[in-house]
Amino acid sequence: MPRPAAPDLAPAVNEWFADAARPLPWRAAEVSPWAVLVSEFMLQQTQVDRVLPRWEAWIRRWPTPASLAAEPAAEAVRAWDRLGYPRRALWLHRAAVEIVERHGGEVPRGVDELLALQGVGPYTARAVAAFAFGVRVPVVDTNTRRVIARAVDGNAEPAPPSTARDLAAMSALLPESPHEARAFNAAAMELGATVCTARAPQCGVCPVSDRCAWLRAGSPAYDGPRKPKQARFAGSDRQVRGLVMRELRAAHRPVTRAEIMGIWADAVQLERAISGLIADGLAVETGEGMTLPEA
DNA sequence: AAGACGTGGAC
């Protein structure tokens, strides 16, 4: 059953993008596919301004997958610093190893090969294929999902994510020309990130306000299923894990059990955090104490 | 397939 004809958003959005695109360094013409891949790992659930300095430093230090793969994972986790979700650092290191082992040190260009890399999911695989190699594939992130929900479907917020549905919706909007398709993938994300925002969308400056289904319907409030509430961070296992990782990063030697116990009052929760980190491979227990993973 | 996973900024 065909969905209703989607409005032709790409020309107007791309025209807007040509002018409004932020000059993000990983969008520069001369950056390598590896640099793009690194940016996409860092940008998962993380804002641009927090990524910028970490990305610059990372690319300077590890300009190729092989250069990262040659170092212990601990170095990757340290360089990740406080970007958050440190397992991404582990995954990026592992992906670098996989690229060296399976692809001769060159970031693969195919979505399937990219998908097979550790830490690379539907979004990142297509983002790298599209942005680093110009492959004509739909790229859908949270920003694009919101733009489509509003402009096409007339809803204030997207339905819960469904990779198949989201990719189909973006495919219907994607220009035929690979060049314009690549631009539109980036432009839709940029529109969602800077104009069609979650909080206070700036419809007054939106390039497709004249054909936005949501605006046309009178900007009705969202009435779909609510997103699960995010658990409070203060006092959470996540916070404790973060504190332990901060300790392990700072210490360039094994941290003793006694030292660890000093960073959080609740010993049971601390124990749970430590076990979790070990299970995740972010920490290893030696005879001397705990350290970041060397492998 | 719902829930876990860091951290910080904005309102």
Next chain:
DNA sequence: TGTCCAAGTCT
């Protein structure tokens, strides 16, 4: 202040 959100992925 607390709540929501942020270029997702994995189990």
